[in-house]
Amino acid sequence: MEPMELPRLFDRDTLPTRPRPGTAPAGQDILTVAQFGRPLLGHIFQRADEMKVMVERAGGCDLLRGHVLACLFYEPSTRTSASFIAAMERLGGSVIPITQGVQFSSVSKGESLPDTVRTLEQYADVIVLRHPDVGSAKVAADYAAVPVINAGDGAGEHPTQALLDLFTIREELGAIDGRRVAMVGDLRHGRTVHSLTRLLLQYDVSLRFVSPDTLRLPMALMNELIDQKRDVRETHDVADVIADADVLYVTRIQKERFADLAHYEEVKDLYEITPEIMRQAKEKMVVMHPLPRVGEIHYAVDADPRAAYFRQVKKGMYVRMALLAMVLGKA
Amino acid sequence: MEPMELPRLFDRDTLPTRPRPGTAPAGQDILTVAQFGRPLLGHIFQRADEMKVMVERAGGCDLLRGHVLACLFYEPSTRTSASFIAAMERLGGSVIPITQGVQFSSVSKGESLPDTVRTLEQYADVIVLRHPDVGSAKVAADYAAVPVINAGDGAGEHPTQALLDLFTIREELGAIDGRRVAMVGDLRHGRTVHSLTRLLLQYDVSLRFVSPDTLRLPMALMNELIDQKRDVRETHDVADVIADADVLYVTRIQKERFADLAHYEEVKDLYEITPEIMRQAKEKMVVMHPLPRVGEIHYAVDADPRAAYFRQVKKGMYVRMALLAMVLGKA
Amino acid sequence: MEPMELPRLFDRDTLPTRPRPGTAPAGQDILTVAQFGRPLLGHIFQRADEMKVMVERAGGCDLLRGHVLACLFYEPSTRTSASFIAAMERLGGSVIPITQGVQFSSVSKGESLPDTVRTLEQYADVIVLRHPDVGSAKVAADYAAVPVINAGDGAGEHPTQALLDLFTIREELGAIDGRRVAMVGDLRHGRTVHSLTRLLLQYDVSLRFVSPDTLRLPMALMNELIDQKRDVRETHDVADVIADADVLYVTRIQKERFADLAHYEEVKDLYEITPEIMRQAKEKMVVMHPLPRVGEIHYAVDADPRAAYFRQVKKGMYVRMALLAMVLGKA
Numbered sequence: 001m002e003p004m005e006l007p008r009l010f011d012r013d014t015l016p017t018r019p020r021p022g023t024a025p026a027g028q029d030i031l032t033v034a035q036f037g038r039p040l041l042g043h044i045f046q047r048a049d050e051m052k053v054m055v056e057r058a059g060g061c062d063l064l065r066g067h068v069l070a071c072l073f074y075e076p077s078t079r080t081s082a083s084f085i086a087a088m089e090r091l092g093g094s095v096i097p098i099t100q101g102v103q104f105s106s107v108s109k110g111e112s113l114p115d116t117v118r119t120l121e122q123y124a125d126v127i128v129l130r131h132p133d134v135g136s137a138k139v140a141a142d143y144a145a146v147p148v149i150n151a152g153d154g155a156g157e158h159p160t161q162a163l164l165d166l167f168t169i170r171e172e173l174g175a176i177d178g179r180r181v182a183m184v185g186d187l188r189h190g191r192t193v194h195s196l197t198r199l200l201l202q203y204d205v206s207l208r209f210v211s212p213d214t215l216r217l218p219m220a221l222m223n224e225l226i227d228q229k230r231d232v233r234e235t236h237d238v239a240d241v242i243a244d245a246d247v248l249y250v251t252r253i254q255k256e257r258f259a260d261l262a263h264y265e266e267v268k269d270l271y272e273i274t275p276e277i278m279r280q281a282k283e284k285m286v287v288m289h290p291l292p293r294v295g296e297i298h299y300a301v302d303a304d305p306r307a308a309y310f311r312q313v314k315k316g317m318y319v320r321m322a323l324l325a326m327v328l329g330k331a
Numbered sequence: 332m333e334p335m336e337l338p339r340l341f342d343r344d345t346l347p348t349r350p351r352p353g354t355a356p357a358g359q360d361i362l363t364v365a366q367f368g369r370p371l372l373g374h375i376f377q378r379a380d381e382m383k384v385m386v387e388r389a390g391g392c393d394l395l396r397g398h399v400l401a402c403l404f405y406e407p408s409t410r411t412s413a414s415f416i417a418a419m420e421r422l423g424g425s426v427i428p429i430t431q432g433v434q435f436s437s438v439s440k441g442e443s444l445p446d447t448v449r450t451l452e453q454y455a456d457v458i459v460l461r462h463p464d465v466g467s468a469k470v471a472a473d474y475a476a477v478p479v480i481n482a483g484d485g486a487g488e489h490p491t492q493a494l495l496d497l498f499t500i501r502e503e504l505g506a507i508d509g510r511r512v513a514m515v516g517d518l519r520h521g522r523t524v525h526s527l528t529r530l531l532l533q534y535d536v537s538l539r540f541v542s543p544d545t546l547r548l549p550m551a552l553m554n555e556l557i558d559q560k561r562d563v564r565e566t567h568d569v570a571d572v573i574a575d576a577d578v579l580y581v582t583r584i585q586k587e588r589f590a591d592l593a594h595y596e597e598v599k600d601l602y603e604i605t606p607e608i609m610r611q612a613k614e615k616m617v618v619m620h621p622l623p624r625v626g627e628i629h630y631a632v633d634a635d636p637r638a639a640y641f642r643q644v645k646k647g648m649y650v651r652m653a654l655l656a657m658v659l660g661k662a
Numbered sequence: 663m664e665p666m667e668l669p670r671l672f673d674r675d676t677l678p679t680r681p682r683p684g685t686a687p688a689g690q691d692i693l694t695v696a697q698f699g700r701p702l703l704g705h706i707f708q709r710a711d712e713m714k715v716m717v718e719r720a721g722g723c724d725l726l727r728g729h730v731l732a733c734l735f736y737e738p739s740t741r742t743s744a745s746f747i748a749a750m751e752r753l754g755g756s757v758i759p760i761t762q763g764v765q766f767s768s769v770s771k772g773e774s775l776p777d778t779v780r781t782l783e784q785y786a787d788v789i790v791l792r793h794p795d796v797g798s799a800k801v802a803a804d805y806a807a808v809p810v811i812n813a814g815d816g817a818g819e820h821p822t823q824a825l826l827d828l829f830t831i832r833e834e835l836g837a838i839d840g841r842r843v844a845m846v847g848d849l850r851h852g853r854t855v856h857s858l859t860r861l862l863l864q865y866d867v868s869l870r871f872v873s874p875d876t877l878r879l880p881m882a883l884m885n886e887l888i889d890q891k892r893d894v895r896e897t898h899d900v901a902d903v904i905a906d907a908d909v910l911y912v913t914r915i916q917k918e919r920f921a922d923l924a925h926y927e928e929v930k931d932l933y934e935i936t937p938e939i940m941r942q943a944k945e946k947m948v949v950m951h952p953l954p955r956v957g958e959i960h961y962a963v964d965a966d967p968r969a970a971y972f973r974q975v976k977k978g979m980y981v982r983m984a985l986l987a988m989v990l991g992k993a
Contacts, residue, residue, distance in 0.1 A: 085427050115955065294442070417730050645785075
């Protein structure tokens, strides 16, 4: 009593065939900056450049048409999720947005991360994961058959942020080699500072670290730099680095990191970048910030052409477009 | 050690070029009904009409393909956000939905509205903003390089609602000039009543205002009407206006506006529109409501062909499609 | 003072015309498994098969381009909403995601389900509804002019889950007739068990029910099976059914169903499926689960080729693609 065969919806012979992943990072996960050597970084930059031209000219394209991204955020992050959503949409792909951490329902029913990931990979071609636990992106990637992109795993890594920081330096200054990069603020807890520093080790750069004593770069990372005989130096004062810096990378001092609030109050306003400070800086240099800022950079600096932090946001979209296209075998 | 050049993803010479905004409101913000003179209103109505035909025939089109809308709602409003999302999608564009007010994460980290807007404009071509504070849409527009559409700024304005109300009157009754419009309910706090009234001043209409003494139209607005020698009149009773009204515009009496709940209880059920009341109305007239309703219009009225409030919702989508296309330089 | 006519955006004569719904279930609601006789089930399976081929080859298509789905979830369900979102997107359609139950704003303002539905149908071509109240999908369908798909109405039905379960059995085992299906767990409250059982009555199958005494299949359903003289049998022990089962359909024992937590603790781990148990099963059979699981199936079973529960998730997307295309008159 099976029904008569219906006329076919699709002609199987003329259906476009999805190319199998071929080039280097196709099908791969993006979990840590340690994956990225200089040749691959160069590839990403070229693709991100192309994305920039494409978006400026046409707004969007069809490169990832028929592809679906699952945006799985166990903790909300408007900036990062919006960036990935826009990146996917401008490439013609679609998004399943699961960006309301707290209300994520299967999890509240007790589902494990591996099960959630193995469910979503049935619907999606790539998973972007933000999760509060260090190592969670690795766990997800171990279980998923589709590429997993780490969009922040707690105090662990946030590799696409570091990649976009690096791309911004290259785009703004023409090259990375030979530059002096000064990082300012909470260098102890700052995930982005650590990841960007590791990426910069691929290049010939000088590094300056500005922080209070209690928020200095972790010893392990500093020892790495010393072992590699890098031109590196720590200081308490922006004044010591501002005149020579090609890049001033400012970070937020995050209240939630401090057990002792008196300590927070003591350091929180140490490093506000003002127009006065900018007067001591070179004419060709950039101020960067991973955002959001709450007071580290005075609003009056925004009009300064060297203020690159909003341009940095856009470059982030280009880098994520490049990464999505690459892991999906399209770039 | 930069890698060999990769084959290009896009041919720069054949990439479609995005037309530069040209016609009148391209690139402009939509902040207040004060922006809209009669010629521009006529343009919007023609475009909205075209959207209606297009949606009825084809469902959607590619006019805004490659364009991205950031839907930024600091307080949730399902109806309005769904309307803008559908409008953008039916035009072939994409949406970044940030519609869960409370959990908006960058804000909880202390980010200012100007910074949030300057971030989102890196991803999106247009921003629709709902915010609880009067004037916030203006602030956002002052900072944003892309068009900002005000989708309600607290007790301020909600211009696209007023535009869709006006379009509905025109579509339902063929013309606006010569009509008698009666507004009913909380005329003191009703943002939509104030904005629609101001738009109607562009046309030759009679106005009737039905409210309890405590919820009358604000004096400033009433004085404007009187100064312009408009045919205007206030009353306590729907019975005084129902026989002559071409439009009965009913609004909800919002509990949250009352400091004194006894006062609310006294007025909340004053103006329920029932089939009995509708029997006194003209054969060709319409009942409108910005929705949601909670009891101002009896369910038994829904089957009356003069009940236009759900058709009004659809016309709202057409108007928003027209506005999105216009500010993006496509109409 | 109306403005000069603008040049037209769309050429009305060449606009693609949306085909009117023609074939059987076009324009219909999907509310209960009782709607589905065997011929219609066969149609759905054929369409779902086609969707599978299309997705595997091309990722997506344009079948539902210009169509919009409103995904209206009064209670969150990541798995189900993600499945429908991906289904719509892979068919080229768009989605209005309203998936954050608690914050659904119009509802908090006191709007009724009929009004919400009649609002959303102005924006969307089809509504998928998850609601905590039994019968709510029927109410929504009674008011909506567009098709409503029930994605779970409390303790009522979840017909698309049952359809995907049935499709999975057919895909995994080649046919449904002649199979022995064993259901395990909470058979008293399990909505999916009841719906799937009713669908299986269309086929020539043997049924085995494994549960503790307190969670047995409801009497009414059991009596139906007995009246139809089905090959049916109840037991307390998986061991009694494992050797002969073609399908082992495992369900979660849901803590929230138990007034007496001591009772829950007693039964919750009764039926963990382990590799040891699987050793007694046939070589060609499948283990299914509606997911999420919390401990009913040991992780070590996942690698077993007979573990079909993640494949079942993907087949769910294909079935929902078929259903969306069908109710929209495209299949």
